[in-house]
Amino acid sequence: MLLDLYKRSINYLRISVTDRCNLRCRYCMPEEGLSLIPHSEILSYEELLRLVRIFALEGISKVRLTGGEPLVRKGIVDFVSQLSMIKEIKDLSLTTNGLLLKGYAADLKRAGLKRINISLDTLNCNRFSLITRRDGYEQVWQGIEEAMKVSLSPIKINMVAIKGLNDDEIESFALITLHHPLIVRYIEYMPSGNGEEWTEGNILTIPEIKKRVEAIGKLIPIPSDQWDGPARRFRLEGAIGEIGLIGPVSDHFCEACNRLRLTPDGKIRTCLFSDEEIDVRSFLRNGGSDEDLRKQLLVALRTKPERHHINTHQFKKCQRNMSAIGG
Numbered sequence: 001m002l003l004d005l006y007k008r009s010i011n012y013l014r015i016s017v018t019d020r021c022n023l024r025c026r027y028c029m030p031e032e033g034l035s036l037i038p039h040s041e042i043l044s045y046e047e048l049l050r051l052v053r054i055f056a057l058e059g060i061s062k063v064r065l066t067g068g069e070p071l072v073r074k075g076i077v078d079f080v081s082q083l084s085m086i087k088e089i090k091d092l093s094l095t096t097n098g099l100l101l102k103g104y105a106a107d108l109k110r111a112g113l114k115r116i117n118i119s120l121d122t123l124n125c126n127r128f129s130l131i132t133r134r135d136g137y138e139q140v141w142q143g144i145e146e147a148m149k150v151s152l153s154p155i156k157i158n159m160v161a162i163k164g165l166n167d168d169e170i171e172s173f174a175l176i177t178l179h180h181p182l183i184v185r186y187i188e189y190m191p192s193g194n195g196e197e198w199t200e201g202n203i204l205t206i207p208e209i210k211k212r213v214e215a216i217g218k219l220i221p222i223p224s225d226q227w228d229g230p231a232r233r234f235r236l237e238g239a240i241g242e243i244g245l246i247g248p249v250s251d252h253f254c255e256a257c258n259r260l261r262l263t264p265d266g267k268i269r270t271c272l273f274s275d276e277e278i279d280v281r282s283f284l285r286n287g288g289s290d291e292d293l294r295k296q297l298l299v300a301l302r303t304k305p306e307r308h309h310i311n312t313h314q315f316k317k318c319q320r321n322m323s324a325i326g327g
């Protein structure tokens with residue numbers, strides 16, 4: 001078991017496999033995109049597999065693939081298939097914007113992916129184009145339907161709620177859960193590298209969201225299981241789907257944080273909101289032994305901060321953009 005300095009058990013690694021993306025969500029990336037990490041600096045799948053195998057022996061049992069957009073990286077299905085063969089990894093999942101999902105869902109399922117999170121911030125086609133600066137609303141829904149068809153389950157729909165952008169859709173998202181086996185999760189808008197537009201004023205807080213959902217129907221709490229992470233789970237009375245509430249800003253859940261993140265260029269980040277990064281790429285590329293890599297993991301554990309400092313005077317926006325960390 002991997003314990004950090006605050007006795008938190010760390011078993012979850014989020015791997016950002018690319019910083020490239022086929023959308024330009026306003027809250028995440030600028031219109032013109034970001035300067036990209038050169039291909040030569042991005043970890044190869046072989047390097048990633050080596051790392052995961054070493055970390056899995058130490059206690060990492062849960063892996064999520066993210067990005068940028070993970071489905072734009074060539075070879076992702078084979079990578080999932082290799083990861084799914086690591087027996088210590090009990091939970092393998094992926095976060096996608098859904099744009100390419102229709103073509104990938106069946107192959108991902110066959111490759112051993114267990115479940116999937118799809119980001120979707122609006123149920124309105126025109127607004128989708130406004131938020132993401134690209135068209136593709138129908139494609140995302142086709143992806144969601146395909147994921148349901150091939151039983152990539154549970155399917156979680158992540159909605160970042162932002163005042164003045166999509167806050168009038170809270171109720172519509174909740175209503176989806178009445179008749180679909182989907183988990184709709186509301187996520188507070190977080191400050192990130194590109195968070196120029198982020199202010200405390202446009203965060204719709206989880207207590208506000210909960211109140212609005214409760215106006216539709218009775219919200220019944222669901223006990224968490226070991227794979228739930230920071231979401232608080234509920235079900236609207238009579239619904240077949242679920243609601244999840246994730247409040248990194250208003251309800252910081254740092255005391256239960258079980259995760260590390262790996263950037264596309266091979267740095268371990270110990271907290272989404274800290275720029276502290278532990279290099280593993282130079283060890284991977286300069287003949288580092290498995291023991292060297294294991295030691296870097298232990299350094300990460302020792303440097304994982306007790307909590308983030310959003311909402312305090314100590315807070316500084318992190319330098320890396322969300323798309324190069326993976327959310």
Ligand code: SAM
Pocket residue numbers: 021027028066067068069070095096097117118119158160187188189190191192195322323326327
């Ligand atoms: N491209 C994939 C996607 O959008 O699902 C994976 C990477 S994306 C960075 C991962 C998650 O981070 C998405 O659910 C996205 O909505 C979320 N995200 C990005 N910027 C955010 C912000 N400023 N506040 C809250 N969530 C954010």
Ligand code: SF4
Pocket residue numbers: 021022023024025028029067068069097119322323
């Ligand atoms: Fe791309 Fe995901 Fe960022 Fe949107 S949130 S720009 S889909 S990385």
